[in-house]
Amino acid sequence: WEHVTRKSDPLEQFIGLVALEGRNAVLFYRLLTDHFESLLPIVYTPTVGRACQEFSHIFRQGRGLWITPDDRGRVREVLGHAPWEGVRLIVATDNERILGLGDQGAGGMWIPVGKLALYVAAAGFHPTQCLPISLDVGTDNRDLLEDELYIGWRGPRLRGAAYDELVEEFVEAVRDRFPDALLQWEDFKKANAFRLLDRYSDRLPSFNDDIQGTAGVALAGLMAASRVSGVPMAEQRIVLAGAGAAGVGIARQLRDAMRREGLAEEEILRRIALLDSTGLLVEGRAIDDAHKREFVWPRQMAADCGFTGDGPFELDEVVRLLEPTALIGTSGQPGLFGRSLVEEMAAAVERPAIFPFSNPTSKSEATPEELVEWTSGRALIATGSPFEPVRFGDRLIETGQGNNVYIFPGVGLGVVVSGARRVVDAMFTAAAETLAASVTEADLARGSLYPRLGELRAISRRIAAATARVAFDEELAEPLDEETLDRRLEEFVWSPDYPRVRLG
Numbered sequence: 001w002e003h004v005t006r007k008s009d010p011l012e013q014f015i016g017l018v019a020l021e022g023r024n025a026v027l028f029y030r031l032l033t034d035h036f037e038s039l040l041p042i043v044y045t046p047t048v049g050r051a052c053q054e055f056s057h058i059f060r061q062g063r064g065l066w067i068t069p070d071d072r073g074r075v076r077e078v079l080g081h082a083p084w085e086g087v088r089l090i091v092a093t094d095n096e097r098i099l100g101l102g103d104q105g106a107g108g109m110w111i112p113v114g115k116l117a118l119y120v121a122a123a124g125f126h127p128t129q130c131l132p133i134s135l136d137v138g139t140d141n142r143d144l145l146e147d148e149l150y151i152g153w154r155g156p157r158l159r160g161a162a163y164d165e166l167v168e169e170f171v172e173a174v175r176d177r178f179p180d181a182l183l184q185w186e187d188f189k190k191a192n193a194f195r196l197l198d199r200y201s202d203r204l205p206s207f208n209d210d211i212q213g214t215a216g217v218a219l220a221g222l223m224a225a226s227r228v229s230g231v232p233m234a235e236q237r238i239v240l241a242g243a244g245a246a247g248v249g250i251a252r253q254l255r256d257a258m259r260r261e262g263l264a265e266e267e268i269l270r271r272i273a274l275l276d277s278t279g280l281l282v283e284g285r286a287i288d289d290a291h292k293r294e295f296v297w298p299r300q301m302a303a304d305c306g307f308t309g310d311g312p313f314e315l316d317e318v319v320r321l322l323e324p325t326a327l328i329g330t331s332g333q334p335g336l337f338g339r340s341l342v343e344e345m346a347a348a349v350e351r352p353a354i355f356p357f358s359n360p361t362s363k364s365e366a367t368p369e370e371l372v373e374w375t376s377g378r379a380l381i382a383t384g385s386p387f388e389p390v391r392f393g394d395r396l397i398e399t400g401q402g403n404n405v406y407i408f409p410g411v412g413l414g415v416v417v418s419g420a421r422r423v424v425d426a427m428f429t430a431a432a433e434t435l436a437a438s439v440t441e442a443d444l445a446r447g448s449l450y451p452r453l454g455e456l457r458a459i460s461r462r463i464a465a466a467t468a469r470v471a472f473d474e475e476l477a478e479p480l481d482e483e484t485l486d487r488r489l490e491e492f493v494w495s496p497d498y499p500r501v502r503l504g
Contacts, residue, residue: 001035010047015058017043021117022061025127029496032121037453040405041386044114046360049099055107056149063113064132066106068153072166076173084128087178088416091115092133092170096157096189097210097245100332100363105139106152111187115209115408123409123460124493125416131178135170137163167196175204182415182423184209184408190245194291205415207423211249213404214330214357216411216428216435217450218250218382219257221402222326222353223436224449225380229351231325234261236271239322241315241337241365242330243276243292246357250328251295253432256425270301273322277331279312316341323348328355329365330384337366339374346375357384357402368399382449389447400448407431410460414467417488418477426474430466435459464489 007013017039021028032039041047051058071078095108112132119125137158144150158166174183183206185196197208207213226232238254240247251272258268274281274295281292283299306321307313319327319341327345329336337356345352352375356365368387371379377392382402389398411431415423438451438459451459468485471477480488 001031004031004039004042010042011050011054011058013042014047014051015060019060026496026498029117029120029127032117033457033496036121036456040118040403040453043117044405045099045403046385048110048114049101049360051110052098052104052107053101055104055110056144056147056151059151064109064134066109066134066136067166067170068136069138069155069158069162069166070153072169075166075169076176079173079177082131082177086129087131087181088129089116089119089125089184089412090131090133090174090178090181091119091184091186092135093186094135094137094188094192095139096192097187099187099360100358101360103139103141103157105141105144105150106134106136107144108187109134115184115186118405119409119412120494120496122405122456123413123464124457124495125409125413126494131181133170135167137166163192171200171203180416180419182206182412184412186210188245190248190291191289193245194248201422205420205423207411208245208249209404209408210245212253212423212425212428213408213411214246214402215249215251215253216407216432217402217404218328218355218357219253219429219432220406220435221355221382221400221449222254223432224439224444225326225351225353225382227436227439228380228444229325229349229353231351232261233257234263236326237273237322237324238271238326238328239273239275239315239318239324240328240330241275242332242358243274243281243289243295244330244332246330247274247276247328248291248295250330252425253428256429257432260429266301269295269297270305273297273318273324275315275318279314280307280318282307282311282313285311316344319345324352325349326353326355328357330357331365332358332363333365334358334363335366337371339370342366342371342374342379346378351378351380353380353382355382355384355402357382359384361385361387368397372397380449381447395447397447400443400450402450403453405453405456406435406450406459407463409456410434410463411467413460413489413492414464415471417464417485417492418468418471418480420468420471420477422476424470424474424476427467427470430470431463434463434466438462461489461493 091112098104116130138155185208281296472479
């Protein structure tokens with residue numbers, strides 16, 4: 001810990017931690033577990049974004065497996081090069097939409113590596129059960145292709161049928177080589193993210209954290225906020241700025257939660273307003289992306305809410321007419337939540353929930369300091385990146401980070417331990433409910449809609465149990481009684497301690 005903290009540059013700390021993991025995995029994970037809250041911004045966002053950009057320049061040692069277009073016809077053989085058998089968890093990326101940074105080519109590999117480190121620290125997977133994979137299908141990032149040190153597959157991105165064929169071969173190879181593994185799709189561009197999730201969700205246990213993990217943590221934050229505002233889920237009016245993978249994923253998860261509250265489909269649609277870069281998704285507009293269409297408002301619904309003319313109906317007008325109780329940003333547009341918009345929202349709602357979820361920090365739609373000032377301290381805030389506490393009068397408001405790490409490790413643990421054959425939205429709703437229930441009154445009093453990260457192992461264990469119960473209830477796994485489930489979780493979870501060696 002002393003060696004890490006001697007370094008003032010977060011990227012240098014990252015490099016040192018990566019080197020430590022290569023030398024001594026037990027010590028690395030002990031350090032990460034003991035100092036999780038301090039090291040999370042180093043091993044993952046925001047520092048991992050910079051590490052992805054600098055990947056070829058800080059490269060020391062290869063991690064995980066790389067699959068390139070040159071491997072077509074032999075992907076099963078490549079998976080056989082995994083350094084260990086018995087893989088139970090795979091995080092795979094094609095590197096095209098790394099955080100808010102876009103196409104990072106080979107550098108995207110730090111995302112699966114980082115996510116799996118969090119699975120180990122937060123949920124107790126054994127490191128040898130985890131396998132990061134890069135589908136390195138080229139890059140359209142000209143700066144990378146012109147960099148003489150770039151170590152990725154040099155060429156434009158594989159697209160169309162050739163891309164689909166390689167992914168299909170990859171999925172079949174995973175099913176053959178690692179039949180008990182859960183596959184997490186990570187940082188695919190939105191069109192591919194939804195296509196692959198929908199195509200393969202019935203073929204092998206899999207989920208997309210950008211879609212479903214982000215949705216679960218957003219739902220949990222909103223559930224916690226409702227304890228302060230007094231507005232139950234069935235009465236929320238939610239505006240989502242951003243209709244990419246995260247935005248549509250959050251909308252789907254909100255819909256699942258509202259269905260469980262007994263709301264009719266039309267009423268659910270009316271309570272979820274989704275906007276893309278052109279404005280409100282409304283009938284009559286040209287909408288090319290298939291994943292957006294399930295949240296398009298009928299023209300009559302829009303008219304009933306006061307929208308007149310042909311549009312486009314932009315964010316300011318949507319907030320003015322709908323008077324939302326919650327505003328969630330996944331747009332990647334810094335400063336999108338401006339002063340006039342926030343003040344308009346706060347004038348209509350006593351305790352507005354405002355979640356600028358875009359990351360890294362430079363992409364945030366607003367800062368907590370701005371939101372506190374513009375709402376006179378009344379806003380219930382969650383962010384996608386970490387921010388320092390804000391002083392308001394005699395209060396110190398600690399904004400909670402809606403980090404997916406609260407959700408995906410526990411869900412993954414529950415799926416693997418239960419033997420679930422499929423991952424469903426209900427698992428993420430159960431995870432959100434469990435996370436929201438873990439937020440204490442003391443957490444809410446300090447301004448945070450999420451619990452302390454130091455409690456994450458215990459929270460992940462509870463989320464895993466809730467996830468497994470959904471698998472049992474929906475007949476996705478052979479049912480276990482509570483005692484057996486608890487014992488299996490206890491036996492599965494690994495702690496970073498040196499093994500005892502007996503000689504003689």
